[in-house]
Amino acid sequence: MKHIIVESLYKIYSGIVETVALENINEKFEKGEVVAIAGPSGSGKTSLLTCLGGVLRPTSGKILVNGEDITKLSDDELVTYRRDKVGLIYQDFNLINQFTIYENVALPLLIANKKSAFIKERVDLLLESLDITRYKKTYPPYLSGGEQQRVAIAVALANDPQIILADEPTGNLDLESRERILNLLINKTREHQKTLIIATHDPFILKKVNRIVQLAKANGE
Numbered sequence: 001m002k003h004i005i006v007e008s009l010y011k012i013y014s015g016i017v018e019t020v021a022l023e024n025i026n027e028k029f030e031k032g033e034v035v036a037i038a039g040p041s042g043s044g045k046t047s048l049l050t051c052l053g054g055v056l057r058p059t060s061g062k063i064l065v066n067g068e069d070i071t072k073l074s075d076d077e078l079v080t081y082r083r084d085k086v087g088l089i090y091q092d093f094n095l096i097n098q099f100t101i102y103e104n105v106a107l108p109l110l111i112a113n114k115k116s117a118f119i120k121e122r123v124d125l126l127l128e129s130l131d132i133t134r135y136k137k138t139y140p141p142y143l144s145g146g147e148q149q150r151v152a153i154a155v156a157l158a159n160d161p162q163i164i165l166a167d168e169p170t171g172n173l174d175l176e177s178r179e180r181i182l183n184l185l186i187n188k189t190r191e192h193q194k195t196l197i198i199a200t201h202d203p204f205i206l207k208k209v210n211r212i213v214q215l216a217k218a219n220g221e
């Protein structure tokens, strides 16, 4: 069975001007697959990722995850879906500045009611694998963009999600961390049969993925 099937997906933002961000998107994603979402600024990459992650409700269309249409879920069910199935690495990190790096990474595990010994072990492992252990007690504003990005990746991976959605995840990284972190995400995905979907312009990433989904600007702009 396909992991994720997107059918006739539309996202229209209404406001003073109406913006068609996604226009009739049809895509399928398999387990173990690494897919890039490419396209110019404003073509809907972030909108698509946040719809897949259950953060944004599409205007119409279906998103089947393991056969279940997540657009039909209640708000409470969507919270559970996001918590248990999805790791979303936000373009602007979304870290909590009043919490330490350790606490930021521990938060999704606390919300999922994990035991404290498990949380400690898991957070330490994540910090180590992303090479940010030394910032454990530091607060996000004191970290560089690349360091904050690695914390955001640790937060997204905390609950060991089946679906990893990454919005420009290497934009702030130097070449060496970019290669290392991308390999970490890709290896995890392939070994554990997860699905990794990356919104990116980065030619280095585009070379490494199984497949590229190209988005165009709606409204024919």
Ligand SMILES: Nc1ncnc2c1ncn2[C@@H]1O[C@H](COP(=O)(O)OP(=O)(O)OP(=O)(O)O)[C@@H](O)[C@H]1O
Pocket (backbone or CB within 6 Å): 013, 014, 015, 019, 020, 021, 039, 040, 041, 042, 043, 044, 045, 046, 047, 048, 091
């Ligand atoms: N909350 C919102 N309200 C209104 N319009 C929005 C909102 N979010 C996005 N848009 C519009 O929807 C379109 C798609 O935006 P989106 O952020 O998904 O594009 P993107 O491909 O991620 O762009 P970028 O490469 O700059 O990150 C844009 O025209 C944007 O202005």
Ligand SMILES: [Mg+2]
Pocket (backbone or CB within 6 Å): 045, 046, 047, 091, 167
């Ligand atoms: Mg974006």
